[in-house]
Amino acid sequence: MKLDFHKNHKLLYGTIFWGFLFLSLIIAVLPALWVQDATKPLEWDEPMTELERRGLEVYISEGCVYCHTQQVRPIKMDEVWGRPSIPADYAYIDRPGIWRQTPAVLGSSRTGPDLSNVGTRQPSAIWQYMHLYNPRSVVEESIMPSFPWLFKVVENPAPGTKVIPIPEDYAPESGKVIPTERAKALVAYLLSLKQAPLAPPSQN
């Protein structure tokens, strides 16, 4: 058969189509399948709770991934964020349903800090709520957006309601700030972000 690509459109476009499909299989689909099958969580790493899972959905829905990474690279400048990330760290993340795909948390930009270990670094739920309500109430130079829609302002919170203490400069004119269910889920997720140790913790 003559390879007259410039005259035979079936040959030309057939090569283009099947060639690319073949390359795609070996560089994307098969490696993905292999990574999926090979990745197991560390046995001593706790699975995500239902609440944390809902928090991950809020994290994705609000687009936190555009400014925060969750990957520690095996290079010196990343040591400040924790140990190098391994595939097992992400093993509990899966597809949330038919409409959406498995979320991406690795991130591509560090406009804000890496969050792989934010649960260890900032373990206070109150700090997390204040920071989400208005980041500048705890970090003056922050340029992170405020998320007031994750909170409600009520005049007389029912007894036992979690009230977030907001510094006067950032507090609403009147009323108390209380978190919505979405805020609670998101904070639970953020606090769960702690890298599991590479070796099993000793039993005693």
Add this chain to the structure above:
Amino acid sequence: MTEPSSLLTVPRPLTVKKAKAGERIDTSEDSTRLIYWYIACSAFWLFFGTLIGEYLGLKFAWPELDSQSWLSFGRLRPVHTNVVFWGFASTAMIALALYVVPRTSQRELYSYKLGWVSLGLINISVFAGSICLMAGINNGGQEYREFIWPVMALFAAALVITVYNLYKTVALRKLKEIYISNWYILAAFFWTIILVTLAYLPGYQQDGLSQTVVQGYYMHQGVGQWFTPMVLGLTYYFLPKLLNKPIYSYSLGVLAFWTQMIFYTMIGAHHFVFSPIPWWIQTVAIVFSVGMFVPVTAGTANFLLTMKGSWRTIARSYSLPFILVGVLFYATVSYQGTLEAFRSLNKVWHFTNYTIAHSHMSMYGFVSFLIWGGIYGLIPRLTGSEPPQLSVGIHFWLALIGVLLYSFALMIGGTLQGLSWMGDNAFIDSVTLMAPYWVWRAAGGTLMFISHLVFAWNVWKMRPAKQPETKTQAVAA
């Protein structure tokens, strides 16, 4: 005392008079109407998408600009990227392809009706996708894959319909050869259809990092196997046409084509250098990134050698300067991409705003400029209405100065960010040091945005003139 030189006394106009577009092309009214509507829609999406981009840029300086959930940074950023990708650039490229493919096949477009259907699908997809994203409904935070599948399926359907239409046109061509433009243009459609399908199918990307492996492939080919071959294919038509001379080397174009297909496909994972995805995929990506020197050099050299000796024609044209800028950015941004893939440089630049500069240099300096070159080269000949030369000039200079300001600000700032992290400074230092660079970026972005308003005005001025028959009747009456 000597008389002042006569050269100095000649009144100098502010602008140089550019050549007219030339004879109106004899083409069917159906074709003109369809192509003009694609361009008009793309001008709208460019306005909308970059209005949002501009607003996002301002948020870096004033994070408390608003406190609406649907206007927040995390929700609007994907609206900006997806609208300019699928709404502006894709629609505009398809418009030009709907002219180039039939023209180089020496026959009419197979079906105008299918052309209208796919324009409708693209608009619905981009509109619905933007609403979803603002409502916080996205596919999972993977860049350029943010539209949920029912929305992206509409866009994919438009691609399938269009490539069917174009394939039929090529198959029924009235000459033996398939012109090189049609290699690139139709390949872009086939590759992107495969790409989008594989990016959205379930099964092999359900758990953990598997979707990140696919993401590297997808986000990279999304640019490199859709926008790149489309604009290169269009330029293989418009550049020789506007210069009125053949392309320098047909074989260089063919070499660049096959090497683009093989090398480019393998390099997606260079977006995840040092990440926990398998090390060998990252290494393959870096090796083939170096291989990209071949298609990029072949393509750029081919275009520049075609331009050689015709610089005066380029200076006298109002469309060719856009193409020249686009070609220069193509080379620059591609070599830059290879450098960014090296592990040593990746350390400094990865995760910083340098990446944002790179993506704007490619999608704007390279892709958008070539699109505008094609639009200004074709539409006046098609509709018989020329845009005011002054406002084309304003568009050109504002867009060029804007993107240079934008990119240099973020390249310098991004490098400083990376060095700050390597210097073990407090993280917040890397935020505060960016403040002046983000202001410069906003300034550059503003110039770019204003140029798009001027572009929209030019598109309006290029609207189809009444057909010549009516003109003669008017004269006769």
